[in-house]
């Protein structure tokens with residue numbers, strides 16, 4: 095079966111309430127090559143919910159992966175088929191979310207203890223679609239946190255047909271920690287992920303967790319095939335501005351914050367004309383001047399109450415000018 099070849103050296107993590115299509119469009123202005131992920135979408139939401147809203151994306155977003163949450167091979171493969179026909183480039187299975195809601199549905203991180211079922215899900219999805227099926231997981235859950243546990247999980251799921259894994263390099267603690275704490279409290283263990291790459295050299299292994307600078311990303315690529323960036327892409331998106339140049343030898347991506355904003359403002363104008371609230375768009379670019387002179391001014395301008403019917407281009411031009419004035 096012909097499998098689309100996706101360059102996975104850099105990817106932007108799935109993040110609920112963050113990585114909607116507007117944020118992904120913004121990310122694409124910073125890197126033309128990073129693989130972008132949707133927020134997790136449950137099989138129930140896709141089968142019974144507002145499918146168009148969940149699946150909609152802009153063609154600029156490719157390569158684009160949809161992340162599915164579920165544990166039923168039939169439902170997952172149905173959702174995968176729908177996603178493939180909508181034009182997604184990859185199906186990713188969430189085996190890392192520790193939230194109570196997800197645990198009650200018996201999917202997400204708790205499925206790490208049922209590698210056979212995860213393998214069945216991968217296998218069934220692959221029987222329906224031609225695009226790659228990947229798994230995003232943790233290094234362990236609760237007391238099941240040994241290297242052998244992770245090794246067995248990867249072995250079982252890869253034998254079922256999965257050839258690319260994204261590993262968030264900390265375990266999930268399923269009781270007593272919120273999802274936010276589960277991204278901060280269990281310690282990162284990058285060595286564990288490197289060891290998996292050494293044990294399974296033919297698998298494509300992406301490491302995730304705690305990367306905030308491009309130089310770190312570049313050095314991780316000596317150990318693994320790819321790096322996935324989550325919170326830093328949201329909080330300090332400009333850290334990715336030179337990714338295309340250094341990782342993909344592509345110097346054509348805009349290099350200044352002002353150029354990026356200038357391109358985003360046209361997207362904002364288009365979306366506002368389609369009825370999207372301007373704040374639903376500008377909320378994603380609040381971090382663009384992180385650490386720069388004028389950053390506070392910029393954030394305040396973006397968060398201010400906007401006059402009714404304000405022209406989005408004019409508004410964003412004023413914002414750009416206000417930071418520039420602050421700088422020079």
Ligand SMILES: Cc1cc2nc3c(=O)[nH]c(=O)nc-3n(C[C@H](O)[C@H](O)[C@H](O)COP(=O)(O)O)c2cc1C
Nearest residue numbers: 107108109110133134188262303304305323324325
């Ligand atoms: C607000 C938020 C929402 C998240 N939602 C998801 C999600 O839907 N699916 C998922 O696999 N991981 C989710 N994550 C976890 C991230 O994908 C990533 O694994 C984690 O943040 C660690 O990477 P980082 O240190 O680069 O942020 C979320 C993280 C954040 C901060």
